[in-house]
Amino acid sequence: MEQLVAKQLVKTYGKRTIVQDVDFEARRGEIVGLLGPNGAGKTTTFGLIVGLGKPDRGKIVLDGRDITELSMYKRTRLGLGYLPQEPSVFRRLTVEENLLGVLQLRKELSNEEKQATLTSL
Template identity: 50%
Template sequence: MLLKKKNKIKEIKESLNLNSVNNVVLKADNIIKKYGEKFAVNGITINIHKGEVVGLLGPNGAGKTTTFYTIVGFIKPNAGKVLINDYNISALNMYERARIGIVYLPQDASIFRELTVEENIMVALERREDLSKAERKIELVNLLKEFEIKRIQSQKAYTLSGGERRRVEIARALAVNPYFLLLDEPFAGIDPIAIGDIKNIIKILKERNIGVLITDHNVRDAFDIIDRAYIVYQGQVLDEGDVDYIVSSEKAKKLYLGEEFRL
């Protein structure tokens, strides 16, 4: 069974051939999710291109988390599809999506607490069949340097601060060479200095041509780093556009941001 799944993912990756195309698009297409007779999401469509940072924002209970988790692979919609370059990946679970390059980082700690920083990253690198043992070690050193965590590489994960942990989690996510990173509440539970660090890391992701989808309640920090946003309200996309447009949108101000909102 495991070999069959592995071969299926390999076939999908070969079919997609994403390394040979300039533009890669992750899309949630006309997603509908009902719980009983209640619509949590009712026809939402969003897309993320490689190399851009997109916010999925909205008030509590609006449907943004359901939409986000549908893209992650946690939630199966009643209707609609999740696509990567028009290839339907709706049937794939979260782990299978990760293997084709769509990696999810949860809000809660996701590192192995009893492993060192170095070991945490190496666990991910060992899944890279395209790298030799020597190349994995080189990539490990590069990630430790890039994310400024070399000085803590021998520390156990449970000793890390919130900001350090987030750096390690993102470095580990990059170890699998993803096309898209899905960040759930990246600014939650960390201090202002760490928030600045995370923003800088997201800029690095963009420079690496990785598409980033962020859902976060901290609107101001999200607006500081995203290229554009989808505002979700009552299970539908209320508005979408770049930050300047969203901040000036009467609909967004009335139903989400507040009339007095200013950047």
């Protein structure tokens, strides 16, 4: 059965642990919510799953494939998408400018790699 699984996700910023040992599972077509008070790490957990950030520990598996190290755009190509609740804060930017904005968050990529990624999309 196709599914998305997160195991023992951990994310820290400085000395502060934002996400600690989070397990998550969702099957294709299933609707699952993350519940918790403000500051509980829901948004960070979601960001780790879709590839907006990398966990310090843990694993993310989609349909039996470890995608923990895959970039957001590669996860999208595998069928994992992200639709924000609010309208984009970058409404006045073009699609290309919005994509480049997301790529700028990827500090491990050189400017040339970011441009190549943008071109491939």
